[in-house]
Amino acid sequence: MDCLFGSKMLDYEVTVFTANRPFAATFNNVFIKLVGTSGESERKWLLSLRGASAFAKGAVASFTVSCPTSVGKLVLIELDKQPLVVFPEDAWFPAKVEVKSPEGVTYNFPIYRWITDCKVHHFREGTALKGFEDNHHLGRYSREKEIKQRQKDYCWDVYADGIPHCIKADDLLSLPPEVRFSFSRQTEFLFNAGTGLAELQLKGLADNKMGWTNLDDISRVFCCKQTEISDYVQEHWKEDAFFGYQFLNGLNPMLIRRCDVLPDNFPVTDAMVFPDCRCCLVEEMRKGNIFLCDYKQLDGVKTNIINGKKQYLVAPLVLLHKTPDDKLMPIAIQLKQKPAEDNPIFLPSDSEYDWLLAKIFVRSADFSEHQLNIHLLRTHLLAEVFAVSLLRNIPMVHPLYKLLIPYTRYTMQINFLARKTLISEEGVFTKFTSSGGEGMSTFLKRSLFSVTYSSLCMPEDIAERGLEDMPNFYYRDDGLRLWDIINRFVRGVLSYYYKNDLEVQQDSELQNWILDIFEHGFLSHPCPGIPQKLATVDELIKFVTMVIFTGSAQHAAVNSGQYDYGGWMPNMATSLQLPPPTKKGEATEESMLKTLPDVNITVQGMATLWLLSQQSSDFVPLGQHPEDHFSEETPREMIKKFQKELEALSAAIKERNKDLKVPYTYMDPEEIENSVAI
Template sequence: MYEYRITVKTGDRPRAGTDANVYVVLHGDANLKTPPTKLDAFFHDDFERGQTDVFTVKNIEFEKVSVLEIWKDDAGWYTEWNIDTVKIENLSGGWDAVFPVFRWIKSNVHYKFRPYDTCLPQDDIFPEQRTRELEDKRTLYEYSQLEPGFPVQALKVPPDEEFSFSYQWDITKKKLILMGTSKLKTLFRGDWQSVEDVESIYDDKMWLSDEKFGRQRFDGLNSMVIRLCTEVPPKMAVDDEMMRPFLQGLSLEEAIKSRRMFVIDHSIMDGVPTRPGVFSCAPIALFFRRDDGKIVPVAIQLFQHPAPDNPVFLLSDPKYTWILAKMWFNCADAQIHQSIAHLGFTHIVMEGFIIAAHRHLSQSHPIFKLLAPHFLYLIAINHRAIDKLMNPGGHIDNTLSVGRDGGVELIGRHRPLWQLDVDGTLPADLKARGVDDQEVVPDYPCRDDALLSYNAILSYVTKYVHLYYAADDVLINDPEIQSWRRDLDLPMEAGGLGVKGVPGSDGKFTSRDQLVSVLTSIIYTCSVGHASVNFKQYDEYGFPMNYPSWLKGDPPKDKSAKTERDILNAIHPRKAQMKVMLVSKILSERSTRPLGDFEVDYVYDPPAVQIQKEFREQLKNVSDVIKRRNETREYPYPYLDPAEIPNSISI
């Protein structure tokens, strides 16, 4: 006869605890099982939110538990109970196993779990339970388009997606705390008197530099838009005579043929609505790689079509005229960063993938367990951000040139252009833009550091997928993964996500490589991709002339000489800049664990646990490489060190 210890961990989420009576039956081999046993510790309030409770069950005939059966009655205040895990240990036989439940337990419903709770649907011995749970999930995770043109989001925040007790995100509270503890508020009095006055709140001696402006395209917040220039856009009014003085003896054609010219065309900004009385540009800019390998701007046209009041600004223009042209370019770039690169196509686009996973993949499915740590709090943070930051009159409305309505417009314009297999897949994106070669772009931290983590994720996902899908046929015959795949590129009007560029054919995966590609892109975007557009926000937006989120007055319409006062008149007033600094400081915080160190670990199957261990070791090696790189870099770039990258989009 054996004695078992049963350790039950109740979930840390609102209304997770229960006062009901909880019962278990332990099943062994040869149809042996225990009688129903009530789990109850005398003089102790069991099963409270976030609590771990331990019980002992004696006189059991079998050495190992093959199935845990657990249920609760309807006593107490709440009708459901949320369990994280149940661990069962044979105290005399040396056997133990974890049953990762991670479910809401309804009253008087018997739930059965095998150790590690991991199997494909075709191998599940409790198919009715699996089907019932997915049907319930579909009532909680409903597709919706919350704004015209947006990617798919959740109609409402499901209970499982709410913030835990230990992680609460309240931007209003954080702002008040930061204002109370920061010295910034003492610096925001009166009007700007000089550039030195602005530098007193955020010291950035490099903001005047063309090298800094060029470097922002490769280590800034919006570093995935610059392209190798194969021909000058016809709508940009430049010619060889105009450009030759800045190309170190090359003609414009020679510079293009030698792969030394680059272009950014923000045509997507053309005609986007802005806040009343505030202007924005739709600029085109050319950049040149000098003999020293540094890439600098050489020409900026602030609007799409040549006109007498839309000149091409050049390096040779008067100092403050050229500075203003760069500031107006960066202001347009900031609108695209916040609306497209950050909010629209990390935060919001990933939300649809989460909903589809919950609707079609059982929590027993190994692919659900792989993805789940990278979905933590994303739906909650998205809905909180839209409520607190994108609301009319909120932060985005007050600090971006395009305001809330323009931001919505930009996301809607970009959605039909975004492709998972290009924009959402790092190596393909770099190749499509012609910047994957180190000879073409020698110094590109957002490429070089990101690729290390991308390849680590790719290796991790490949091993994991091959563990559960021994061959392509096993994948092809998995009804849950194929149901999930179908929804990804099914048009919105037909009830899907409407994502373009999903590998596969006829709405199905036909090979494991296709699944690996999709999963790698999702995990990368939720971790490394988001880190690249988020955690440098304070460093970029903190100094108003470096990366202005909006500018006052009109963009320059001629090349007449400007003054320092023209610069000061264009930037945020002190009070508005303080708000930008406070929010960008909050958004640059890291509040969750680093990549691979999961807040909630769903994987307990021993071979998969070993694969996770190898992933963490590989990430440690990547971290060491990046730390060594930063020791010799002229400008260290710590933002894509895996030790600094959260697992999910949790802020």
């Protein structure tokens, strides 16, 4: 009645931000409704003199929504778009909406998702709320509706028995649009994948099933694409010091541990390793100078048949000695787990090719251990579980969603592509590695059951492996500093939202998230220490730190150097095609070359490692939050502080690397992607 007699309307200033990304624009009509604690506006058509350009890529457009009375404190907005007769329904990617009330309060509504249909979509005001704090009935309703829809969009699937579950998707287009690659990332990835062999000038060799007859031929192929480190690898791969160095700062720094007592199945004697009697094993172990790498999980894994030939994979034990000049030197290698007359312990004092061949078998075993367990399982597959569970259980308004969503970017699509192109029946890994096929499945199951919570948490892992004092261990040095920086950031944000342990315990969404991870990531197997529920703020902080570290820093450490260390094939053979030696004194250069993989296996491996080491043009470095999910000033300031600490660490790492023959760059924050995205 007041409106009929001209009572003054209250104006809400609405600003719509369309994301600055390809195809984000819409030609459809856009409508909005404001919903508050005291009422709601009419559904308003956002009509602009700018026409469709108001919702162009990167556009910022303002509108006025008038109401006869105040709607109170804004709780949510409703957005929908309707196609015109001329233009078909299209997809729109709004970044956020800001609403300034007549009282002068600005409300922020983060969106950052594709709207592809004509349905009404609810978006909450950006102040983070845990479920038990969400007191408004419309807020609770929208929260429940969002989770129900997400659990339809993000379904669990079983790719293979005994490994972590994944998102259900028949093809790329069945992935929810907001988790797919950007147009630029998709274009680059497909181009790189399709041209890898050509880019490396290897196309004519992809079908060559001949063996190598000399190292110079491998060198000529390798010359087509080199890096500073790959050059170093080619020059030094035969050296014992470099062989030892790679257990610390190469692709797999996760296996080495201090050895206090020799395993019963590794009967090394003082006479073997210290023939000059200057040292003894017991004394060197007591001093903390003896280290062991045991590949026992590879024991008995069925190997592949490639080019019609059986391939070979061993489960070696490697003993290493830290010398007085702080080098880590291999002193004994046993290629199979069970001691026997036909399983000799190889020593540096053996003939050149006996010792070199033993090291080649170790490095090839390390390739399978690294790719399947350390890289695929412990970063890619677990990161996907963390992401799918987040999206199934945690609504956008929850502080955990706001904190973790940047660290899930592209993970589902890259894993979908890995399942399709790398580990599928026709995948490169399946066809061209010794552990591909049936053996891969066996080894992944074993690896999952060997996971412990402490092995995923870097400070505990380093301590358990007795490596706190190991010199020249840059993976540890950089990783521990990164863990501390991430942990301080996570502690700051989560302590701001969770004031006591009871709030953690009564957060049902949080508890559903952690239980989903336990059931679908660890298959409800009682892996030591893996939590099924969270009881304290400290437990929550530790777990979230692990989640961010795993998908960013740890993935970078075991992914980014793949071509650096594997491009020169003899250093990291993807497969070997002669059985391991059973006697000493028989290995020659010719038998070593015959053991190495054929030409086509070599070049397929090179092309794949090159692809997996490429950095995309839309790379987002660790700590960057391109999407503005937090509205409160405190967490926004914490993000800035986090970024400054990462910048300082990056500068320190660069300064340290100036003095290193082999710079360790993989955990430089500037080189770490925020998420598992390649």
